[in-house]
Amino acid sequence: MSQSIKRSAPASPSSSQPLLKEPAFPIWLIVFLTLLLYAGAVYFDGHGSGFHPQVYAPYSSYTQLADLQITGPPNPLEIGFRVYHKPSCVSCHQASGAGSPGQFPPLVGSEWVQEPEPGRIIRAVLNGLQGPISVKNQQYNNAMVAWGGVFSDEEIAAVITYIRQNKDWGNNAPAVTADRVKAVREKIKGHPGPFTADELLKIPAAD
Amino acid sequence: MNYGPLVFLTAFVALSASWFGFVLTPQIQIGRLTESTNTLNTAELYPKARPGQAAQGLQVYRANGCAACHTQQTVQEGTSIDVYLLEVGTNAAAVATALVNANVGFTRIDDPGFFLNLPKNILPGTTIEAAKRAFKGAQSAGAKAQIRINPQGPDIARHWGVRGSVAADYLFDQPVMLGSQRVGPDLSNVGARLPDVNWHLLHLYAPQQVVKGSLMPPHRFLFNVSKAGQHPSPDALQVPPEVAPAPGYEVVPKPEALALAAYLVSLNSSTPVFETPMTLASSATSTNSPAK
Numbered sequence: 001m002s003q004s005i006k007r008s009a010p011a012s013p014s015s016s017q018p019l020l021k022e023p024a025f026p027i028w029l030i031v032f033l034t035l036l037l038y039a040g041a042v043y044f045d046g047h048g049s050g051f052h053p054q055v056y057a058p059y060s061s062y063t064q065l066a067d068l069q070i071t072g073p074p075n076p077l078e079i080g081f082r083v084y085h086k087p088s089c090v091s092c093h094q095a096s097g098a099g100s101p102g103q104f105p106p107l108v109g110s111e112w113v114q115e116p117e118p119g120r121i122i123r124a125v126l127n128g129l130q131g132p133i134s135v136k137n138q139q140y141n142n143a144m145v146a147w148g149g150v151f152s153d154e155e156i157a158a159v160i161t162y163i164r165q166n167k168d169w170g171n172n173a174p175a176v177t178a179d180r181v182k183a184v185r186e187k188i189k190g191h192p193g194p195f196t197a198d199e200l201l202k203i204p205a206a207d
Numbered sequence: 208m209n210y211g212p213l214v215f216l217t218a219f220v221a222l223s224a225s226w227f228g229f230v231l232t233p234q235i236q237i238g239r240l241t242e243s244t245n246t247l248n249t250a251e252l253y254p255k256a257r258p259g260q261a262a263q264g265l266q267v268y269r270a271n272g273c274a275a276c277h278t279q280q281t282v283q284e285g286t287s288i289d290v291y292l293l294e295v296g297t298n299a300a301a302v303a304t305a306l307v308n309a310n311v312g313f314t315r316i317d318d319p320g321f322f323l324n325l326p327k328n329i330l331p332g333t334t335i336e337a338a339k340r341a342f343k344g345a346q347s348a349g350a351k352a353q354i355r356i357n358p359q360g361p362d363i364a365r366h367w368g369v370r371g372s373v374a375a376d377y378l379f380d381q382p383v384m385l386g387s388q389r390v391g392p393d394l395s396n397v398g399a400r401l402p403d404v405n406w407h408l409l410h411l412y413a414p415q416q417v418v419k420g421s422l423m424p425p426h427r428f429l430f431n432v433s434k435a436g437q438h439p440s441p442d443a444l445q446v447p448p449e450v451a452p453a454p455g456y457e458v459v460p461k462p463e464a465l466a467l468a469a470y471l472v473s474l475n476s477s478t479p480v481f482e483t484p485m486t487l488a489s490s491a492t493s494t495n496s497p498a499k
Binding site: 051053054055056057058059065067068069070078081082087 | 232236237240283284285286288335354356371373374402481482483484486487
């Protein structure tokens with residue numbers, strides 16, 4: 001405060017009104033601000049993507065974003081991975097697929113999982129599985145809930161493909177299609193509740 | 208001269224302009240945002256509403272000021288595009304020619320080692336145009352290739368998230384717990400890297416027991432320490448001996464703690480969405496790295 005008084009005091013001792021001999025706002029400042037505004041507008045135009053609500057940094061335009069959408073059939077192994085880790089199967093059979101001894105049977109190297117024809121495990125996953133079962137020569141007697149109501153045909157097919165073809169587990173069996181799951185779903189409409197291992201073994205493998 | 212009306216008008220214009228810019232326009236743009244199908248599996252909607260307990264947990268999170276130390280917003284600073292060769296097929300020479308003809312920087316491929324150790328990143332950090340050309344070329348020659356799009360940034364390098372956060376991630380949160388300080392790690396994707404409810408309960412009860420040297424304050428008031436009696440509670444927490452209560456007592460999480468843990472586990476923004484394209488790695492990386 002005191003400073004500004006000091007500064008203005010000696011400026012024009014005679015008159016209280018400053019005289020406007022030259023523009024109060026220097027012309028160079030106007031030019032500079034205009035250029036700054038222009039540069040800002042150009043930057044904004046290049047990076048703002050017209051305020052499109054789906055475009056976030058680091059992307060600067062919708063077309064750039066649309067270009068990065070890799071279309072084409074999604075990889076069932078990736079969908080299967082996500083279904084498996086929903087958390088669904090992972091909570092019992094573990095991320096490693098090893099299950100837990102005496103409680104949850106392994107999917108790694110399981111003869112059920114790797115059957116050339118997937119008809120039986122599609123049934124087990126759709127409707128659930130209970131009662132005694134032998135997996136890799138170990139006996140289990142527990143129950144798995146039904147997943148048919150939780151996941152779509154595509155997701156069931158993807159997760160079964162994932163457990164059948166998981167290279168990290170050493171599994172390698174043919175993929176399962178959503179059509180196959182759909183067909184099995186139709187066939188087991190009349191089957192209430194979970195399957196048992198004995199029941200599954202009676203069903204022809206290719207069914 | 209009476210400047211009253213002019214001052215009023217100026218203030219009115221300034222305020223209404225900011226209202227248009229900061230309130231009305233965003234409301235028009237994203238106010239009616241709904242779940243949409245994500246880019247990977249078009250049968251699935253994203254985001255999903257949090258289950259009831261987790262929705263209550265949000266209020267516990269809010270009430271305990273977790274947002275003072277934790278953000279829920281990962282930042283993406285760039286995107287790198289790679290082309291992986293998955294399988295060569297039967298005719299490696301044709302694939303080599305196709306890749307050279309795709310004009311993506313290969314002048315000649317005559318090293319037979321090029322096709323060993325697949326899958327292999329043959330075009331790290333390329334452009335999407337080049338990636339698509341290489342992909343088409345490889346495919347037409349009978350090889351299998353994949354374009355992988357990887358979001359980049361310091362938050363992603365720390366495994367705090369797999370992509371940048373977008374508005375849709377917060378669709379069902381009221382209020383949105385963005386946070387502004389990162390004393391602890393970002394939590395926008397904590398459910399994906401730490402999916403175990405018991406981990407969270409123990410971490411809330413005794414952070415230093417779970418993460419050596421943790422600066423996070425223990426939240427013991429979210430737990431009851433009570434006599435175990437004849438019928439120990441099935442919910443009782445398994446605590447390490449250093450922080451265990453007196454013999455005969457047990458640590459039982461209050462409903463708030465259970466809700467909070469359910470909320471933390473539900474924090475998961477790893478679904479690819481249109482706004483942040485990405486290719487999921489086939490195995491999740493789940494490292495638990497505290498803020499450095």
